[in-house]
Amino acid sequence: MENVSVPGAPPPLCNDSVLLYSPTGNRSDLNCTPPFFADLYVILPVIYSVICAVGLTGNTAVIYMILKAPKMKTVTNMFILNLAIADDLFTLVLPISIAEHLLNYWPFGEVLCKVILSIDHYNIFSSIYFLTVMSIDRYLVVLSTVRSKRMPYRTYRAAKIISLCVWILVILIVMPFTVFAGVYVDPADGRKTCVLSFPSPEPLWFKTSRIYTLILGFAIPVSTFCILYTMMLYRLRNMRLNSNAKALDKAKKRVTVMVFVVLAVCLFCWTPFHLSTIIALTTDLRTTPLVIMISYFITSLSYANSCLNPFLYAFLDDNFRKAFKTMLECSSA
Incomplete structure (x- = not known):
């Protein structure tokens, strides 16, 4: 494929989202020099820097509050803590991706390359898996409420063990x-x-890796919590029909809504990424400047998920909101 040069600027970096549209997954097969590269060269580092700053600040605050405040040590918050750690880990290494984009080559060596790409893929899998565990936990809470039964096995210690197993x-x-x-x-x-x-054969391995990511990082977890929430709504509906008692008290309902919203935002940010995989695997899509621009937008959207969750906690959960307020008051004092 012929390369088009842009006067005064190096060719843009083909990140892994752009490689979805390569027939082999090899950077050398792509035309990575769109005419709008001068704009992308400036805009992308700015977007990534904002995501990094906001995500690092917000998730670090969530980690600090859960570890510091005794009232925050709940089962759900243990999973939120690990979700924040995963997001923080990703935002910590995002500056290296920004540096690679600006330099337009990789100067950091083989070992750091493995570390960065590994963390990049942790970001794909860890968020969705912790949200799946949170969905299972919410379903069990609703089920126990419907049956008016206690859950002696649902403890903070058990949540720690489950979180370790997820990692x-x-x-x-x-x-x-x-x-x-x-x-x-x-x-x-x-x-x-x-x-x-x-x-x-590189094309076969590349397509296999995309299918592997699609199934384990999207299809299985999404199917799991879709089934769980459908069953949850079904049980709550039946209880409203057969009993005058409330299916959930106010606190449990609020936490359930928060988990659902966090899950919905995660799907909003990550679904385009996985849909692009399906499109790349099922169609012969030509790598055009528009396709490259869309791929960068999809990547930025998936990255943005790492900085949105703290705002959702502050907006939807009274305990987090009070903890944020206390922390801000202490820092300004």
């Missing part, structure tokens, strides 16, 4: 990407980029 599962899922992550050297100009380097 181990995500590490195992991401391990293949860690193995294949490496520095690619363009034979034409010697430019280094951090990318997934698959063995031959």
Whole structure:
């Protein structure tokens, strides 16, 4: 594919979202020099920097509040804590992605390349898996309320163990990407980029990795909590019909709504990313400047999910709102 040069500017970096549209997943197969690159070269670092600053500040505040305030040590907040840690971990390494974009090559070596791409994929899987666990927990809470039964096994300690198991599962899922992550050297100009380097036949391996991510990072978790929330609504509806008692008290209902909204925002941010995978795998989509621009928008939207959750907690949960207010008052005193 012929490259189009932009006077006075290096060719733009083809990130992994753009590689979705490559027939092999190799950067050298793509035309990564859209005529609007001069704008992208400035806009993307600004967007990523805002996501990094807001996400790091908000998630660090959530982590601090849950660890500091005794009243915040609940089962749901344990899962929120781990979700915030996952988001914080991603925003911590985002400046390296910004540096790669601005430099237009990878100067950080093979080891850091593996670390960054691994964390990038942790971001894909960890959020959705912790939200799935939170959905299971909400379903069990609703079920116990409907049946008027206690849940002695639902403890803060149990939530810690489950969170550790989720991290181990995500590490195992991401391990293949860690193995294949490496520095690619363009034979034409010697430019280094951090990318997934698959063995031959590369197109087959690349498509397999996309299907792997789609199934484990989207299809299975989304199916799980869709089923859970459908069953939850069904049980609540039946209880309203058969009993005058409220299905959930005010506090439990508020937490359930918060989990549902956080889940909905996560789906809003990540669904375009996974839909783009389906489009890339099922169609012969030509890599045009418009496609590249859309791919960067989709990537930015998925990144933005890492900084939105703290605002949702503050807006939907009284305890978080009071904790945020107390923390701000203490910092201004």
